[in-house]
Amino acid sequence: MSEVLHEVRVVVNGVPASARVEARRLLSDFLRHDLGLTGTHVGCEHGVCGACTVLLDGAPVRACLTLAVAVDGHELTTIEGLAASDGTLHPIQRAFQDHHGLQCGFCTPGFVLTAAGFLADEPSPDTEAIREAMSGNLCRCTGYAGILAAVAQASEELAASGADPRARHRPERGEAGEGPR
Amino acid sequence: MTTRMVGAPVARVEDPRLLRGEGRYLDDLGQDAYEVAIVRSPHAHARIVDIDVSAAIDVEGLVAIYTYEDLPPRLQERLPVLIPHPALTRPRTQHVLAKDEVNHVGEAVVMVVARDRYVAEDAAERVRVLYEPLPAVVGHEVSAAAEHAVHADIPDNVAASLEQTIGDAPRAIAAAPNRLSFRLDIDRSASMPLEGRGVHARWDADDRRLRVHSSTQTPTSVRAVVATMLELPFAQVDCVAPDIGGGFGVKIMHPWPEELLVPWAAITLGHEVKYTEDRREHFIAANHERGQVQWVDVGFDDDGRILGLDVRFLHDHGAYIPYGLIVPIITSTQLLGPYRITDYRVRFDSLYTNTVPVTPYRGAGRPQGCFLMERTVDRIAQHLGIDRTLVRERNFIQPDEMPYDFGLTFQDGRPYCYDSGDFPASLAKLKELIDWDGFESRRAAAAAEGRRIGIGLAAYVEGTGVGPYEGGHVLVEPSGRVKVATGLSTQGQGHRTAFAQIAADELGVPLDDVEVVTGDTRRFGYAVGTFASRAAVMSGNAIHLAARAVREKALAIAAEALEVSVDDLELIDGSARVKGSPDAAIELGVLATISNPLRYAFDESAERATQFASPADPNRPPVGDDESPGLEGTDFYSPVRSTFANGMHACEVEVDPETSDVRILRYAVVHDCGTLINPRIVEGQILGGVAQGVGGALYERMAYDEHGQLLNASFMDFLMPYATEVPAVITDHLETPSPLNPLGVKGAGEAGVIPGSAVIAAAIEDAVGVVIDRMPITPSELHERRLLAGQEGTS
Numbered sequence: 021m022s023e024v025l026h027e028v029r030v031v032v033n034g035v036p037a038s039a040r041v042e043a044r045r046l047l048s049d050f051l052r053h054d055l056g057l058t059g060t061h062v063g064c065e066h067g068v069c070g071a072c073t074v075l076l077d078g079a080p081v082r083a084c085l086t087l088a089v090a091v092d093g094h095e096l097t098t099i100e101g102l103a104a105s106d107g108t109l110h111p112i113q114r115a116f117q118d119h120h121g122l123q124c125g126f127c128t129p130g131f132v133l134t135a136a137g138f139l140a141d142e143p144s145p146d147t148e149a150i151r152e153a154m155s156g157n158l159c160r161c162t163g164y165a166g167i168l169a170a171v172a173q174a175s176e177e178l179a180a181s182g183a184d185p186r187a188r189h190r191p192e193r194g195e196a197g198e199g200p201r
Numbered sequence: 202m203t204t205r206m207v208g209a210p211v212a213r214v215e216d217p218r219l220l221r222g223e224g225r226y227l228d229d230l231g232q233d234a235y236e237v238a239i240v241r242s243p244h245a246h247a248r249i250v251d252i253d254v255s256a257a258i259d260v261e262g263l264v265a266i267y268t269y270e271d272l273p274p275r276l277q278e279r280l281p282v283l284i285p286h287p288a289l290t291r292p293r294t295q296h297v298l299a300k301d302e303v304n305h306v307g308e309a310v311v312m313v314v315a316r317d318r319y320v321a322e323d324a325a326e327r328v329r330v331l332y333e334p335l336p337a338v339v340g341h342e343v344s345a346a347a348e349h350a351v352h353a354d355i356p357d358n359v360a361a362s363l364e365q366t367i368g369d370a371p372r373a374i375a376a377a378p379n380r381l382s383f384r385l386d387i388d389r390s391a392s393m394p395l396e397g398r399g400v401h402a403r404w405d406a407d408d409r410r411l412r413v414h415s416s417t418q419t420p421t422s423v424r425a426v427v428a429t430m431l432e433l434p435f436a437q438v439d440c441v442a443p444d445i446g447g448g449f450g451v452k453i454m455h456p457w458p459e460e461l462l463v464p465w466a467a468i469t470l471g472h473e474v475k476y477t478e479d480r481r482e483h484f485i486a487a488n489h490e491r492g493q494v495q496w497v498d499v500g501f502d503d504d505g506r507i508l509g510l511d512v513r514f515l516h517d518h519g520a521y522i523p524y525g526l527i528v529p530i531i532t533s534t535q536l537l538g539p540y541r542i543t544d545y546r547v548r549f550d551s552l553y554t555n556t557v558p559v560t561p562y563r564g565a566g567r568p569q570g571c572f573l574m575e576r577t578v579d580r581i582a583q584h585l586g587i588d589r590t591l592v593r594e595r596n597f598i599q600p601d602e603m604p605y606d607f608g609l610t611f612q613d614g615r616p617y618c619y620d621s622g623d624f625p626a627s628l629a630k631l632k633e634l635i636d637w638d639g640f641e642s643r644r645a646a647a648a649a650e651g652r653r654i655g656i657g658l659a660a661y662v663e664g665t666g667v668g669p670y671e672g673g674h675v676l677v678e679p680s681g682r683v684k685v686a687t688g689l690s691t692q693g694q695g696h697r698t699a700f701a702q703i704a705a706d707e708l709g710v711p712l713d714d715v716e717v718v719t720g721d722t723r724r725f726g727y728a729v730g731t732f733a734s735r736a737a738v739m740s741g742n743a744i745h746l747a748a749r750a751v752r753e754k755a756l757a758i759a760a761e762a763l764e765v766s767v768d769d770l771e772l773i774d775g776s777a778r779v780k781g782s783p784d785a786a787i788e789l790g791v792l793a794t795i796s797n798p799l800r801y802a803f804d805e806s807a808e809r810a811t812q813f814a815s816p817a818d819p820n821r822p823p824v825g826d827d828e829s830p831g832l833e834g835t836d837f838y839s840p841v842r843s844t845f846a847n848g849m850h851a852c853e854v855e856v857d858p859e860t861s862d863v864r865i866l867r868y869a870v871v872h873d874c875g876t877l878i879n880p881r882i883v884e885g886q887i888l889g890g891v892a893q894g895v896g897g898a899l900y901e902r903m904a905y906d907e908h909g910q911l912l913n914a915s916f917m918d919f920l921m922p923y924a925t926e927v928p929a930v931i932t933d934h935l936e937t938p939s940p941l942n943p944l945g946v947k948g949a950g951e952a953g954v955i956p957g958s959a960v961i962a963a964a965i966e967d968a969v970g971v972v973i974d975r976m977p978i979t980p981s982e983l984h985e986r987r988l989l990a991g992q993e994g995t996s
Contacts, residue, residue: 042319044319045319052228052229053232053317056232057222058222058225058226058228058229059221059222059223059224060222061226061395061396061446062228063395063396063446063480064480064915064916065479065480066480066915066916066917068915068916068917069395069916071395098222099220099221099222100221100222102221103220103221107217107221109217109220109221113217113220113221114220116216116220117212117213117216117217117220118212120212120213120881120882120884120885122216122219122220122693123447123693123694123695123885123889124394124395124396124444124445124446124447124692124693125215125216125219125220125224125444125446125693126224126226126394126395126396126446126447126693127395127446128219128220129222132220151924151925152925154923154924155923155924155925156923157923157924158395158916158921158923159395160393160394160395160447160449160889160892160893160921161447161693161885161889162885162888162889162892163885163888163889163890163891163892163927163930163953164892164923164924164927165888165927165929165930166885166888167924168924
């Protein structure tokens with residue numbers, strides 16, 4: 021018994037990529053194991069925890085509930101696509117560090133991308149809107165306070181700069197670069 | 202000027218790489234590895250009649266299928282009883298793969314290895330196992346009734362019975378002017394980290410060396426058990442804990458069957474092999490905790506002083522008991538909390554049931570004990586009509602009574618003796634934080650609007666930093682960078698930051714110059730593990746001591762090089778410097794180079810260490826008798842007994858009169874974990890713990906039916922709190938340093954979760970006036986209780 025393979029071509033984080041996969045292959049497995057983008061994490065494989073959230077044509081989706089063949093020809097953003105090329109953290113990422121919004125870091129990519137999609141839709145949310153928007157993702161470590169504070173800080177910064185929250189960060193001149201260790 | 206790092210709320214050094222998606226979790230490793238799927242028992246209790254793999258053999262991409270019969274003799278033995286105890290007279294552990302019988306849904310029966318996980322699952326689906334179902338034993342009381350046995354040769358289902366006493370509780374209670382008896386239960390729950398278990402193994406046939414990565418809280422012990430059971434020298438087995446997506450206790454269990462099967466398969470097949478647990482497997486094959494049925498008899502005087510306490514409880518440890526009696530022993534000692542109780546008796550039975558085994562989950566028996574004790578104190582207050590805080594005050598052990606030895610034996614086999622704490626001061630802080638005295642006016646104002654609110658509080662003491670030991674290695678590189686290693690592993694606690702702070706202070710270097718590695722036997726082979734809120738206490742102090750040794754060595758070398766006395770030197774800004782003469786200094790990196798006498802130079806710096814470079818004393822050997830080359834040091838911290846952290850929580854809740862929905866309005870925490878290494882990290886531990894406490898109080902429960910099927914084995918049905926369910930938490934700290942260790946620290950990892958059920962139950966009871974004696978409680982259960990009590994608004 022052998023499954024038929026399908027060519028899936030996508031643009032991930034601005035770079036074209038492709039692989040031949042079975043029709044049943046999940047987008048999460050396609051990203052992680054075919055394209056090597058292991059920053060997308062899998063926490064439940066039934067769409068509840070949100071750890072696998074990525075942006076599909078700019079909107080958050082659960083990669084564990086999406087088939088890879090369904091995204092052929094589309095654009096994706098994963099956690100690897102937000103920090104600047106020199107490693108400088110995206111304002112959402114930096115806000116998570118500033119507010120201790122992560123501990124084990126496993127759920128974090130999903131939260132960061134959920135926040136990016138949310139802030140693109142709603143640039144100046146109030147506290148309750150942030151709590152509501154972040155309430156589709158599970159975190160077992162932090163108790164969420166740091167996450168909510170981080171999204172609030174990032175929303176102010178992004179609104180002030182006018183940058184698209186979903187775009188790769190472009191550091192201002194003078195912003196401290198923090199390259200990969 | 203180098204500022205002091207210990208005590209500073211510095212941002213975590215771990216964060217940037219995790220935020221960029223550069224973390225390396227278990228399933229990120231071994232992209233070319235064969236993958237494993239496990240055929241698991243669908244029955245809670247059954248005899249295995251036959252296993253037929255013939256339909257699976259043809260699956261393309263299949264590599265191998267293994268049953269019990271295929272395993273080497275050593276892997277056919279039962280898994281070890283990790284923590285033996287004299288009272289554990291009938292221990293039973295599982296086989297790596299089931300032999301003849303299965304004892305819980307989810308027990309591993311067959312291992313399938315294939316090209317990838319999809320194919321492995323295809324083949325696993327085609328394996329036919331014929332079972333003959335046996336009666337399932339589910340629930341404490343069903344097990345205790347022993348109509349059926351989990352293990353045929355243990356007909357009463359009791360693995361162990363243990364009793365501890367101080368004084369004469371039955372007599373004290375009989376003589377007391379007031380007596381109460383009641384039952385207080387906690388349901389089963391689980392750690393439920395977002396990343397499940399996982400193991401990856403690579404066998405290097407040329408070097409005959411095995412490398413195991415496991416998502417574990419104890420890599421050194423995993424290495425030991427893998428080496429032992431695969432009959433390899435320890436020196437040929439490395440175990441590394443990569444980034445770990447949360448543990449909360451469940452990953453202290455080892456060896457999981459997969460931790461032996463995967464390395465064995467990697468050696469047998471000569472290929473990398475990996476197992477990544479999925480969420481359903483985590484529910485039915487990774488361990489649970491919490492479930493206890495508990496009875497209390499208490500006698501007290503008219504002021505509410507407890508004169509005698511008699512406790513009996515049933516502990517459901519599931520189908521097997523690999524972790525011994527740790528959880529019920531912790532309950533039976535730690536339930537005493539901050540109270541001076543001189544006449545105490547506790548008895549428990551640890552029972553087999555046909556459910557997933559039980560090993561510690563954050564708090565480890567303490568949430569059950571805290572629920573028992575704090576509900577008891579509330580009952581006393583209610584019985585006498587005295588304020589709940591006053592009854593607590595009257596029973597507190599006073600600060601001048603420290604150290605306070607109860608005369609019991611703790612989980613480490615050592616005296617149950619509190620080293621520090623100021624409970625009256627903590628309570629005073631908590632009352633202020635939640636505005637306890639102002640609550641009645643808030644209640645009245647709410648009532649005027651038709652709202653029902655209530656307030657509760659709960660106190661706990663937590664034994665942390667249990668032995669036997671941890672170690673630290675500190676090395677200064679010729680570059681001046683400091684490499685620190687300790688053996689225990691990290692699941693998100695920010696160890697790399699906290700340990701770097703400790704080393705940076707001792708060596709006078711910037712935080713950025715320190716790099717910490719945890720949980721890698723290649724870097725540090727002697728360790729115990731991460732549990733019992735022990736990492737900061739144990740490894741923190743070990744690293745402190747190791748860094749101190751390096752500091753002394755650096756100063757001695759610098760003193761010789763600069764021809765000054767050690768007393769005239771300080772380590773600051775990465776250099777050894779003559780006090781008051783900033784120009785007379787020598788960098789740590791240079792000291793590292795000249796600490797290692799060289800014959801060969803390869804750069805200018807190394808030239809300084811060669812044999813013709815300096816006029817050394819020709820009558821002294823280059824490396825003296827009590828010296829060793831290199832600017833490095835290793836030390837260990839091993840305390841005589843545990844150190845005890847403590848704290849108190851208070852919360853206000855509102856109960857919807859129509860729906861009995863519970864909303865937490867305010868939540869306050871006062872915590873005393875001694876010296877704070879990094880207040881930001883401690884705060885994060887507390888807030889995360891509170892969230893799990895809220896989950897345990899209102900949402901999380903393992904719902905087994907009478908057949909032993911877990912009805913809610915998914916995140917759709919096992920409800921964990923989202924951001925919308927966790928209240929804002931206000932915190933305050935009391936710092937009473939532990940006298941037991943040089944840093945004065947006490948553990949902080951578990952505390953936040955301990956009083957959750959106790960404090961929320963107290964507040965709900967206060968809001969609606971019906972007795973809350975079992976947690977968690979759902980709105981429908983609360984509604985039913987209110988209906989029974991005939992409350993208005995519930996019709």
